[in-house]
Amino acid sequence: MFSYTFHWNQALKALPQMLDGALITLQVALLSMVIGLALALALTACRLSGNRVLGGIAATWVEIARNTPALFQIYMAHFGLGNFGIHLSPYTALLVGIAFNNAGYLAENFRGALKAIPDTQTRAGRSLGMTPVQAFRYIVLPQMLRVAFLPATNQMVWAILMTSLGVTVGMNSDLAGVTQELNARSFRTFEFFALAAVIYYVIAKAVTLAARALASRLFRY
């Protein structure tokens, strides 16, 4: 039983507002990805360093980021830190939460990608007279990025979808926040949520396609 009359014209009137929200969503996702990539590289370096303290920190980070819900991570960034007097705005808390999550998953991607490249290649490079850094830079890294690229795209899509969790920490400018607000005012739940779903789909699909096009250019050989 579903008794509801759809009024799309009411929802479409709010489309510009929702598209503004979508821009914020994309902005948060992109920023979280940039920060996440940088952190993931640092975490990977820590793990490779052989230093037990650094390795331990990196391992703990990856464990928590991958094995707890993103909702929890974002909530902790806002209310958890707030308990200790550190006040992050909803925007920052959301960004920190997702970047934390991204870093954990991307570090695992990098680790997997590194494993996929046989040791013998480094050794071959070294026997050609390359320094360890040169061997890493010219032989391992390009291949590693190639292997890690598409999984990283997945993470980007995931980051876009995770931004919708910002509503739990009071975010009202992103797509999910704007949708909630419109819904609360008019109770036209189904139109607004359907519209939001379509917008999320389009953004995610566009990112996937763009990444695929980019990959075919970057990794042609």
Add this chain to the structure above:
Amino acid sequence: MKTSVLAFGLVAATALTSPAHADKLDDIIGSGTLRCAVVLDFPPMGSRDENNNPIGFDVDYCNDLAKALGVTAEIVETPFPERIPALMSGRVDVGVASTSDTLERAKTVGMTMPYFAFEMAVTSNDKSGIKSFEDMKGKVVGATAGTFEAIALENQVKAWGAGEFRPYQTQADVFLALSQGQIDATVSTSTVAQANVKTGKFPGISVVGKAPFDTDYVALFTNREEYGLINYLNLFINQQVRTGRYTELYEKWVGGEVPELTVNGVYR
């Protein structure tokens, strides 16, 4: 002879199989259960006791309604934003969920006459220095997403042109954020404000004054086209007041001066 048997059979069949057009009121009576959408993180209207059983004004109100209908009440917990999806997908029959009867919302669902009325109060963090509604200008304020006061407060922040508004998903989150100092002040119903300050779970906050918003009349709601049920609900609300049950429940859960449910100078 044969025709009359046939005719009798037909009449009997129609009478037994399907009543011509059962409306929602019939469905409720027929099923023997009244399913109410109630918000359970909104004390004293709805919350849970230490055994996790639903309690509160709205819970008692639903039970009274079920008793009047001669059926059993089933409390379905719905956070504020989920009230309407719950109704539209047929998970609940009636919303007893402190729902403000705005004209915008009445385009979507059917509202009864008011069954309760809220005054709005400002609660602030003691460190913020906010002592009145006007002091909130330029500060970070918050409220529960999807409520009357959230909409009013957000409009006010926009009108002031300074400060920031943050909607949180639950009333508990608002008071947590307020207590931590993430937000400087909130506007909530005065009943909720007092109930939350009293719990002692949120240190460092106090109710500092009234918010000059209109009285927030809240209504029961159901599907817009269910006139039979809406008609019954209106009579039920009237009877609750008439029999003194409304006052009784108000004293039990809230206390103080019982709010008027009528508006002077106009019919409903």
